[in-house]
């Protein structure tokens with residue numbers, strides 16, 4: 001848990017300030033709210049957004065892309081997918097001025113400062129926390145080797161990172177499924193890794209994360225402890241990760 005429980009409300013009111021298309025399949029939503037400056041947001045943190053749904057509200061989890069306490073700003077990046085539940089519907093339709101409730105941020109994967117090098121890999125949804133972590137690393141340890149690869153459907157779906165941070169490569173699955181993605185598995189198996197003891201961060205579709213973890217441990221010499229995994233969605237599992245036990 002990364003927030004001071006006693007001082008923050010469990011339901012944080014927020015308002016949409018701006019919405020923009022990052023790519024044709026991803027939208028960025030800027031939120032402002034009175035509690036935003038006090039939130040403790042570690043790189044890669046996520047929070048629950050209570051989005052409108054047919055029966056009232058649905059809880060959906062989103063990574064914090066940017067947190068700017070000085071301007072009370074919190075930005076999310078939400079992938080628009082065809083199966084489209086309430087999270088996607090909100091991202092497609094929301095407009096400046098809309099109100100929404102947030103829950104305080106939590107953190108599952110954190111940067112390992114002791115690692116000799118860092119590896120990032122994931123799909124578009126995983127790229128949101130991982131590129132935010134990659135940017136934090138660039139600020140705190142600019143010389144530390146960073147390797148990685150992300151996967152999107154096509155070149156036009158590649159999500160740009162934060163300005164001034166060196167980019168990592170993308171591979172494309174085309175019309176293939178993002179579930180248990182062979183394209184990403186092959187790309188991670190082929191990464192050119194430096195010597196030493198590294199840390200790896202994986203995020204995105206659940207089965208892809210599991211298989212990538214296996215490749216890193218069984219083929220690339222990582223220990224189980226040095227691979228940090230954040231599954232973010234799974235076919236047929238609406239509201240993945242939004243349970244009370246996450």
Ligand SMILES: Cc1cc2nc3c(=O)[nH]c(=O)nc-3n(C[C@H](O)[C@H](O)[C@H](O)COP(=O)(O)OP(=O)(O)OC[C@H]3O[C@@H](n4cnc5c(N)ncnc54)[C@H](O)[C@@H]3O)c2cc1C
Nearest residue numbers: 061063079081083085086087088128234235236238239241
């Ligand atoms: C820790 C954590 C961090 C997350 N961070 C982000 C983030 O920064 N950006 C982001 O976009 N998402 C993120 N997610 C995923 C997000 O919580 C939702 O699962 C996603 O937006 C789908 O919500 P929905 O309401 O549209 O669909 P749901 O109602 O949840 O699901 C409807 C159907 O869509 C399928 N589905 C869900 N996601 C995808 C997808 N990407 N591609 C294809 N089918 C899919 C589901 O399997 C289900 O069958 C994160 C999840 C977790 C657990």
